[in-house]
Amino acid sequence: xxxGRGLATVAALLLLSGCVSTAGSQGPVVSTPTxxxxxxxxxxxxxKTRIGTDDAGDPMLMVNEGGxxxxxxxxxxxxxGGGTERRCxxxxxNVSYPGKTVTLxxxxxxxxxxxxxxxxxxxxxxxxxxxxxxxxxxxAGGHVTDSLEWWQAAMxxxxxxxxxxx
Amino acid sequence: MEEMTRYxxxxxxxxxxxxxxxxxxxxxxxPVLAAAEDRTAIVSRVTAGMVSETMKDHGYTAYxxxxxxxxxxxxxxxxxxxxxxxxxxCEKTGAMPDRACTDVEFTALYTLKKKLxxxxxxxxxxxxxxxxxxxxxxxxxxxxxPINLADGVSISYLDSTLxxxxxxxxxxxxxxxxx
Numbered sequence: 001x002x003x004g005r006g007l008a009t010v011a012a013l014l015l016l017s018g019c020v021s022t023a024g025s026q027g028p029v030v031s032t033p034t035x036x037x038x039x040x041x042x043x044x045x046x047x048k049t050r051i052g053t054d055d056a057g058d059p060m061l062m063v064n065e066g067g068x069x070x071x072x073x074x075x076x077x078x079x080x081g082g083g084t085e086r087r088c089x090x091x092x093x094n095v096s097y098p099g100k101t102v103t104l105x106x107x108x109x110x111x112x113x114x115x116x117x118x119x120x121x122x123x124x125x126x127x128x129x130x131x132x133x134x135x136x137x138x139x140a141g142g143h144v145t146d147s148l149e150w151w152q153a154a155m156x157x158x159x160x161x162x163x164x165x166x
Numbered sequence: 167m168e169e170m171t172r173y174x175x176x177x178x179x180x181x182x183x184x185x186x187x188x189x190x191x192x193x194x195x196x197p198v199l200a201a202a203e204d205r206t207a208i209v210s211r212v213t214a215g216m217v218s219e220t221m222k223d224h225g226y227t228a229y230x231x232x233x234x235x236x237x238x239x240x241x242x243x244x245x246x247x248x249x250x251x252x253x254x255x256c257e258k259t260g261a262m263p264d265r266a267c268t269d270v271e272f273t274a275l276y277t278l279k280k281k282l283x284x285x286x287x288x289x290x291x292x293x294x295x296x297x298x299x300x301x302x303x304x305x306x307x308x309x310x311x312p313i314n315l316a317d318g319v320s321i322s323y324l325d326s327t328l329x330x331x332x333x334x335x336x337x338x339x340x341x342x343x344x345x
Contacts, residue, residue: 026208026210026318027318031206032326075296090295090296104285104288105284107284108287108301111298111299112300112302115269115312116269118291118298119291120288121288121292122292130295132295132311133314134323135326136322137205137206137320137321137322137323137324137325138206138208138322139208139319139320139323140208142317143315143316143319145317146316146317147314150314
């Protein structure tokens with residue numbers, strides 16, 4: 001488990017080491033961010049979020065992005081409970097498409113060709129798209145922005161591939 | 167995703183697979199990187215050499231090679247599993263270890279005696295956030311873990327990435343009964 005550091009501490013260290021310049025254009029620097037800090041990065045991207053609790057009792061974020069709804073699950077979190085102060089080394093962006101049928105052969109083909117996201121079929125039969133983000137260690141907010149752009153492109157591509165109409 | 171991107175991906179993967187399974191392990195020299203001294207410093211360029219050196223820090227054997235498209239790749243071994251790290255959107259000039267790229271994909275291939283059902287792979291993909299598994303045309307099973315490295319990460323970020331790869335690979339090998 002990677003122990004996170006506070007934003008202010010990391011920023012101070014970066015200033016002292018003279019490395020803050022490269023991060024300047026890449027947004028705030030975080031280190032294994034809390035769920036709340038991660039939600040802040042989503043807000044910076046223009047997403048609205050609501051905090052919730054998943055089946056395991058861990059925090060999750062429900063995201064609304066211009067008519068799209070997806071969920072962010074968190075993994076390898078310190079502490080316990082569904083609060084926003086927990087630090088997690090992994091996050092998963094996840095969306096499912098109820099009522100749509102996609103064969104496992106097609107899912108396999110999608111997984112062979114997609115770059116950062118993956119697809120699977122839930123026990124319910126609904127297809128789902130997922131993209132994991134490492135959130136352990138130190139990184140800039142701009143990195144999350146870039147990942148969210150990948151995620152938006154993946155959702156659009158998947159919806160086209162499975163013939164999903166809103 | 168554009169068709170061109172998909173095509174390029176498949177071609178690259180075929181070459182990586184061939185290289186990863188090659189018997190000879192030619193160790194290429196990789197430079198020691200000053201950036202590794204402060205593992206929390208944000209680096210604007212993540213090079214193949216940085217990834218390779220971080221893998222060594224974690225006890226992997228690793229060396230930088232060149233793939234069929236002229237981009238860098240890293241061949242790594244841990245716990246007897248040989249795998250490739252494929253790089254995307256790379257700089258096109260300079261020594262292979264010094265070229266920066268925007269994202270990577272850890273890729274391991276498994277040749278099984280019996281073809282694995284797609285439902286087994288789907289169960290893995292459904293139950294694990296990190297890593298994706300799929301069946302190749304040749305019957306081999308591929309496990310991949312793509313990670314974005316663009317716009318501001320650090321060596322400590324690579325440390326965490328490798329911890330995830332360790333967990334993903336070990337969990338998947340247990341899932342398919344790989345020994």
